[in-house]
Amino acid sequence: MNDFVKIVEVGARDGLQNEKSVIHFEQRLELLNRLVQSGFKSIEVGSCVSPRWVPQMDKSTDLYAALEKPEQVNFSLLVPNIKGLEAALQVGCKEIAVFTAASESFAHKNINCSIDESFARFEPIFALAKQHNIKVRGYVSCVVDCPYEGAIDPQKVAMTAKRLFDLGCYEISLGETIGTATPIRVRQMLQACLDVIPVECIAGHFHDTYGMAIANIAESLNQGIRIFDSSIAGLGGCPYAKGATGNVATEDVVYLLEQSGFQTGI
Ligand code: HMG
Ligand code: MG
Secondary structure: OOOEOEEEEOHHHHHHHHOOOOOOHHHHHHHHHHHHHOOOOEEEEEEOOOOOOOHHHOOHHHHHHHOOOOOOOEEEEEOOOHHHHHHHHHOOOOEEEEEEEOOHHHHHHHHOOOHHHHHHHHHHHHHHHHHOOOEEEEEEEOOOEEOOOEEOOHHHHHHHHHHHHHHOOOEEEEEEOOOOOOHHHHHHHHHHHHOOOOHHHEEEEEEOOOOOHHHHHHHHHHOOOOEEEEEHHHOOOOOOOOOOOOEOEHHHHHHHHHHOOOEOOO
C-alpha cells in the first residue's frame, strides 16, 4: 500500500474567497506563513481572477510576491484566462491551476462561458505555460451534483477530466463543489475517471455541506486516490454555489489519514 497522501491546502484560496468580510492582506499573509510552518508542501495562495467577480482574492499576486517561499513547498495560483497567467508570471509563479466544470450551467455562473469556451481559453494558457515551464493543475467542478442542474453523469465528469489531462494538466482535482455526494456516488464517479486517467493524477476535492466529506475521502482512499484538497478549519464554499458550506477541514483529513496508517508530513 502506498502510505503517503499528498494534501493540497486550499484554505487561503477556496476558503477565503467565500468570506463575507474582506480579510486584510497582512492576515492572509500570516495565514499562509503559518501553513508553511505547519509542514504543508502544496499550498494554493489565491487566485488571479476578476476582482469584480471575487473581490476577496484581489492582490493575490502581491501576496504571492510577499510570501517567503521555501524551495520544498509548491505554491500555486488559480487562473481563469491568459490575463490571469500573465499576472501570475509577473510574480514568478511556477504553478497554476485552471478550472472548468462538468456542468454547463455552473460553468456559465462561475466563469461566464460554456465548457467548450473554457477549453478554448485554456489553449493559450497551456502554450504560454509550456514556454515558461509552468506546471498546470486542473479542476473540474460539480463532479457529482450541480446546484443548477442536479445530478451529473459520471461519464461527463470523466470526459471533462480527460480533456484537461490530454491538454497537459499533471493533476486533475475532482471538485465535489456543493457537498451533497455520498460514498456510493463518489465511487461511481471515480470509477468512470479511473478508466481514463491514471490514479496518481487524480485528486479529491470535497466540500462538507452534509458532513459527508470524510466518508467520501475514505471511499476515495479505497479507490486508490492518494491526493486530497482541504481547507484549514473547514473554511470555504463557492461564491457561485449558493448554500454550499466549507471545504473539508484539513485537520479532520489529517486525523483520518494518520489514524488509518497514512503519512501526510503535516
Ligand atoms: P467576464 O466578465 O466574462 O470577462 O469574466 P471579461 O474578459 O469581460 O472581464 C471582465 C473584467 O474582468 C474586465 O475588467 C477584465 O479586465 C477583468 P473591466 O474592463 O470590466 O474593468 N479580468 C480580470 N481581472 C483580473 N484578472 C483576470 C481577469 N480576467 C478578466 N484574470 C472571468 C470572466 C473568468 C474573468 C470571471 O468570470 C472570473 O473572474 N471568474 C472567477 C470566478 C471564481 O473565481 N470562482 C471561484 C473559483 S472556482 C471554485 O471555487 C471551484 C473549485 O474550488 C473546485 C470546486 O470546489 O468545485 C476550484
Ligand atoms: Mg472548492
